[in-house]
Amino acid sequence: MNSDIIFRYFPDLSAEQKSQYTALFDLYRNWNNQINVISRKDIDELYVRHILHSLGIAKVMQFKSETKVLDVGTGGGFPGIPLAIMFPEVNFHLVDSIGKKIKVVQNVSEALALKNLTAEQTRAEQVEDQYDFVVSRAVTRLKPFYQWVKNKFRRESFNDLPNGILYLKGGDLQDELKEAKKKYQLYDLAAYFEEDFFETKKVVYVPVIP
Template sequence: MSELILKYFPDLNDEQKGKFAQLEPLYKDWNSKINVVSRKDIDELYLRHVLHSLGIAKVLSFLPGSSVLDIGTGGGFPGIPLAILFPETQFVLVDSIGKKIKVVNEVATALGLSNVKGIHGRAEQVDEQFDFIVSRAVTRMKPFYQWTKGKFKKESIHEKKNGILYLKGGDLKEEMAESKLRFKTFELTEFFEEEFFETKKVIYVEKQ
């Protein structure tokens, strides 16, 4: 498997290492049938997709028994890498594009990820409540936050209150001002040294 993941997550057990190692051949195979990762990114899968997804884990460790919704998961990011890292947390991955969710469910089955459920549909149609909602830059924060209304559990069990952990890049001042939400920014350069992460961030928005 990619040494890149072990570099930043050295405490993985053998089962987790095995699952991370399987990601590249699985995604390359599926990508040849259904384009879920851009052609240029598939060769940088561990850097641009897997490690990027795991940036969320540097901000918060999900506790056993908690649940996480990944909105607009595409081919399964950030949900699938996080599900490998946190096997006792339940992940629901939703996307409006059916062929992408087919890949998500096939990859989860191949990896034996019993803590992943892929749903073809819109976020608003998911009738469950979660500790956290994660996503990777599917839209601006203001409309995204609307999609999450009523989807958070009342009780918070983590060190951070229940909310959104959103992977974004670039200058977000205008977007976050527009959202009128209280938020905190975590620069991924705090955790990862690769150039790819220079403008990448995790935005934490506490449920409001």
Template sequence: MELILKYFKDLSEEQTNQLTQLKDLYKEWNDKINVISRKDIDSLYLHHVLHSLAIAKVIQFTPGSNVLDVGTGGGFPGIPLAILFPETNFHLVDSIGKKIKVVTEVANALGLKNVKAEHTRVQQVKTKYDFIVSRAVTAFPAFVNMVKKNCKSENKNALPNGIIYIKGGDFEAEIKPYGKKISLYNCTDFFTEDFFETKKVVHMTL
């Protein structure tokens, strides 16, 4: 948890408490339903929470914004972002029901009123959102094709509406066709840990 406080110094007492609770909640639920690899649970704050919050270094969501988290898994990046932005609405979807059960239980335990978790495929989601976020669930062009129908046209945030995607490794070829619609942010610009060396946040205007 010290890791989060190192980079996010202006958290309220409630936000600090909620983020602190994540370790025990995920440990408890992971013992019942494996949503995070066993070795990863000990690095929860580095590999999952702080990684998710790289998005918060790129954008501060305007209150009332609506965000869709696709392939949320155990609730990343949606749950940490929902804690940080209590006035933004987050819709977390995953095609695996047991993962959504964990997300629902964690959100309820934390008292997050701005989270809706749903067992569905994004292809079935008809609602439109300001942003669609995800942690590299598939190749980027396939992701764009799946979610472009879900983006609102009118902007109310500092960044234009679109996709905010957390990705690691080399994927220049995947994003090249989109040209100037793409902005890339290196996670090493925000965080000093070695884990972030190849990690990036991709914003694509839709």
């Protein structure tokens, strides 16, 4: 599997973006040999299970220039790095509590010359800045996640959706969404991507600023 799958679903990429997406495989494979940021069996599926999955957010939300996005529990840089390539005019701050994962993020970002991305070893609750959107990929259940990030939002919204959470989740979410007791919209990624992997994958959007 190579980066062509990204170009098929996102045909309007610049030459630089194509080059950056293509470079991701070798960068992650090399880092994965030193620090296990992606499961060994998953590295060959990097483009579908990690990069394209991250870009599910780009199918439901086109961030406008100067939007500030916080990626909580980014791990090796997902969804933040694929989104930072997709939206070069948007500012991304990626956080994770595990230092070696942030080291990978910083090095991958540097190799790609991403000027719109910063990465920091910290917990979500300790982040002091404010953002338009918080993105994440199945870090925990929505209810505790909401508590971590609810005070991290700027009051003024200027994107097509009011400021809030864009959360990549899979499986049966009924109980989790009921437990969270928040307004939400569900976007089914199978509507955008035809691979079997996306059959139960969704983006959960939770507005935080009314």
